[in-house]
Amino acid sequence: CKQWAEYTDDQLYKIISKAIHNAELTYRRVMTLNEYLLEIGIDQPPVSQGPWTYQQHYAAFQNLKRGTAADVDEGIIIDFASTELTRCFKAPIDQIAACPRIVEIWDKLISPVCQPRIVRCFPGERYRRLTGECNNLKYPLWGMTNREERRFVPPAYLDGVSIPRQLSVDGHPLPSARMVSNIVHRQDPCCPLIERDLSLYVMQWGQMVDHDIVDTAGLKGADDSSIMCCNISEKLLEKRPECFPIHIPPGDLRFESNCMNFVRNLPSRDDLCRFGYRNQVSQATSFLDASFLYGQSHEDSRAIRAFERGMLRISPSGLFPPPGSMDTRSCQLESQKHYCMKSGDFRIHVMPGLTSVQVMFLREHNRIAFILGKLNPLWNDEDIYSEARKIVIGQLQHITYAYWLPYIVGPDRVLQYGLRVSKHGYADVYDDEIDPTVANGFAVAAFRFAHTLLSDTVPYINDHVALSFKSEDMFNKPTLAFSKNGMGVSYVGYGLSQAPLSKADEKVVTAVRDNLFRDMDGRSLDLISLNIQRSRDHGVPGYNVWRKFCGLPYAFHFGTDIGGLVDHSPENAKKLRAVYRHPDDIDLFPGGLSETPMPGGVVGPLFSCIISQQFSNLKRGDRFYFENGFKDTGFTPAQLESIKTTTLARLLCTHFHLSRLQVDPFRLPSKVVEIVALPLWSVSW
Ligand code: HEM
Numbered sequence: 001c002k003q004w005a006e007y008t009d010d011q012l013y014k015i016i017s018k019a020i021h022n023a024e025l026t027y028r029r030v031m032t033l034n035e036y037l038l039e040i041g042i043d044q045p046p047v048s049q050g051p052w053t054y055q056q057h058y059a060a061f062q063n064l065k066r067g068t069a070a071d072v073d074e075g076i077i078i079d080f081a082s083t084e085l086t087r088c089f090k091a092p093i094d095q096i097a098a099c100p101r102i103v104e105i106w107d108k109l110i111s112p113v114c115q116p117r118i119v120r121c122f123p124g125e126r127y128r129r130l131t132g133e134c135n136n137l138k139y140p141l142w143g144m145t146n147r148e149e150r151r152f153v154p155p156a157y158l159d160g161v162s163i164p165r166q167l168s169v170d171g172h173p174l175p176s177a178r179m180v181s182n183i184v185h186r187q188d189p190c191c192p193l194i195e196r197d198l199s200l201y202v203m204q205w206g207q208m209v210d211h212d213i214v215d216t217a218g219l220k221g222a223d224d225s226s227i228m229c230c231n232i233s234e235k236l237l238e239k240r241p242e243c244f245p246i247h248i249p250p251g252d253l254r255f256e257s258n259c260m261n262f263v264r265n266l267p268s269r270d271d272l273c274r275f276g277y278r279n280q281v282s283q284a285t286s287f288l289d290a291s292f293l294y295g296q297s298h299e300d301s302r303a304i305r306a307f308e309r310g311m312l313r314i315s316p317s318g319l320f321p322p323p324g325s326m327d328t329r330s331c332q333l334e335s336q337k338h339y340c341m342k343s344g345d346f347r348i349h350v351m352p353g354l355t356s357v358q359v360m361f362l363r364e365h366n367r368i369a370f371i372l373g374k375l376n377p378l379w380n381d382e383d384i385y386s387e388a389r390k391i392v393i394g395q396l397q398h399i400t401y402a403y404w405l406p407y408i409v410g411p412d413r414v415l416q417y418g419l420r421v422s423k424h425g426y427a428d429v430y431d432d433e434i435d436p437t438v439a440n441g442f443a444v445a446a447f448r449f450a451h452t453l454l455s456d457t458v459p460y461i462n463d464h465v466a467l468s469f470k471s472e473d474m475f476n477k478p479t480l481a482f483s484k485n486g487m488g489v490s491y492v493g494y495g496l497s498q499a500p501l502s503k504a505d506e507k508v509v510t511a512v513r514d515n516l517f518r519d520m521d522g523r524s525l526d527l528i529s530l531n532i533q534r535s536r537d538h539g540v541p542g543y544n545v546w547r548k549f550c551g552l553p554y555a556f557h558f559g560t561d562i563g564g565l566v567d568h569s570p571e572n573a574k575k576l577r578a579v580y581r582h583p584d585d586i587d588l589f590p591g592g593l594s595e596t597p598m599p600g601g602v603v604g605p606l607f608s609c610i611i612s613q614q615f616s617n618l619k620r621g622d623r624f625y626f627e628n629g630f631k632d633t634g635f636t637p638a639q640l641e642s643i644k645t646t647t648l649a650r651l652l653c654t655h656f657h658l659s660r661l662q663v664d665p666f667r668l669p670s671k672v673v674e675i676v677a678l679p680l681w682s683v684s685w
């Protein structure tokens with residue numbers, strides 16, 4: 001702070017208030033431009049008559065919840081102002097933030113724009129809140145919804161504050177995200193490879209977990225429109241700081257144009273409205289708390305609950321009900337008899353498999369509520385709902401930690417990070433100094449690993465038929481779920497347990513690498529280009545920084561011998577060399593996904609470290625984690641025993657009316673594990 005010692009308070013006051021004032025002006029200018037661009041038809045409205053465009057599909061997925069609108073202005077203004085501050089003081093943002101006089105004046109001046117978040121907690125509350133607040137009584141905001149994601153390592157923005165990472169260590173531009181996708185991740189459409197042992201349910205459970213723990217807010221134009229960054233002049237592009245389009249190299253096998261639309265994610269404000277480098281907001285509770293089922297606010301909950309005997313609203317055919325008011329924005333309807341379902345998460349329709357697994361949990365909640373109501377005639381709706389919700393979350397956590405996660409990170413990491421679930425009894429692991437908040441590199445890269453597990457087809461199987469539908473025809477449509485009077489969800493659910501998982505390698509199927517959200521005009525996106533560009537948008541540093549974070553050897557060269565890419569096959573190292581100039585430049589997603597998987601896992605050493613760290617935080621940093629034996633908030637020993645008998649097989653059989661299934665539906669049926677009689681659940685509540 002020495003360099004500003006001779007500045008008077010008055011001078012500092014002037015500089016900072018000018019930075020904030022300029023930021024507000026820029027913000028208003030951008031908003032006015034957005035309105036104009038929607039009016040003249042450049043930006044696209046969220047929905048229009050007729051079939052959706054690919055951009056409308058994408059907009060339905062990359063959402064910005066309106067409830068956060070107040071925070072939207074604050075985040076953007078503070079982001080602009082932080083950039084202004086580094087310009088005015090000609091110093092890195094961390095140095096400025098280390099100067100208490102500057103911070104004090106900033107706090108005063110920013111208060112009309114942004115107020116610190118304050119939450120009141122009551123230690124006696126027996127159930128977790130929908131918003132995730134007050135899970136940690138010492139740090140009540142940790143893990144709550146609409147709050148900024150945390151960082152495992154500091155960001156690497158071009159300007160140190162906000163501009164995306166885009167230069168190689170030698171000063172050249174980084175390769176285009178689509179070029180990396182083409183060279184590293186291309187799957188020959190002729191011959192997609194499969195895992196021998198695992199089923200597609202591994203992928204589907206992963207997406208549900210992903211939607212439970214993270215939902216990063218996008219940026220929207222006027223009236224919720226999609227901001228368009230392609231086919232506009234250079235001059236206009238300069239005026240749209242939210243644009244960061246992806247260059248498509250000439251000769252691309254799928255895309256004729258040279259530009260893929262890409263809009264930056266919303267900048268967050270922190271809990272105390274401080275200035276600093278840009279961060280992003282997650283609209284989901286970080287905790288694994290079935291927020292995709294119960295919603296993350298009281299408003300959500302009002303639309304989801306039946307307010308009768310603890311039940312959630314359910315349609316006559318056992319699906320989610322329609323929303324209270326007509327909603328045409330969250331899915332694309334192909335029949336007048338269908339509707340967009342209201343669940344706790346608006347992404348429910350993106351793939352039929354996701355709808356199916358969410359419906360299974362809806363039915364499970366109501367099954368448990370029914371039993372609880374019978375056993376406890378004096379309980380009211382609220383008692384039954386809260387207790388059933390607590391049990392369902394326990395089951396979700398149990399299956400995820402005991403059965404699913406080991407297939408992902410491998411048994412070694414499960415032991416190393418203390419992720420094991422014991423067969424019986426409590427495991428008191430809670431530590432109120434562990435921050436469970438979802439981390440940026442995890443969400444933007446490592447946990448997207450499952451994009452390699454996606455299949456070109458959606459299996460739809462019952463005793464009489466075994467069909468499969470093309471994935472690229474199914475995005476955002478509830479059609480399959482509604483088929484056969486609602487039995488479609490069962491056939492998709494059963495199909496996922498019978499179809500093989502795509503190979504956990506660096507290659508990604510055409511359905512999402514070339515044809516994501518393909519529309520009637522044949523236009524589409526590349527999910528892998530989006531992943532890579534998204535990391536740069538979030539300022540996520542390159543591969544080597546993350547290797548260091550995980551205590552893994554640094555790569556100084558592209559060879560696979562000592563000092564190089566020691567966790568890559570020679571073939572994959574060659575692909576990385578063909579596209580990057582230096583190992584430091586390698587983006588986290590391609591670098592991590594192209595590592596050789598850990599023994600018994602589907603991801604390599606780097607991703608398994610990042611994923612294990614996040615799941616360790618979600619376990620140890622969750623006061624309501626199901627194995628904690630706290631009085632009042634924990635389960636009784638008998639309840640815990642019962643939850644530990646929950647299996648995916650039981651859930652599938654019960655809710656999709658199956659009489660036979662393999663013991664572990666995450667694995668393909670084999671001669672060894674034949675159809676079994678599953679243990680019955682005890683009902684000792
Ligand atoms: C069913 C097919 C799937 C589709 C169509 C899909 C599509 C997408 C899209 C469009 C995004 C946003 C891309 C962007 O940054 O602009 C995304 C993000 C993401 N996907 Fe997938 N995905 C699928 C399956 C999965 C699975 C199985 C996982 C499993 C773990 C997964 C994990 C993630 C994660 C962690 C994010 C970041 C979420 C956030 O930050 O809000 N996805 N996906």
Ligand SMILES: [Ca+2]
Pocket residue numbers: 212213214284285286287288289290291292
């Ligand atoms: Ca959650």
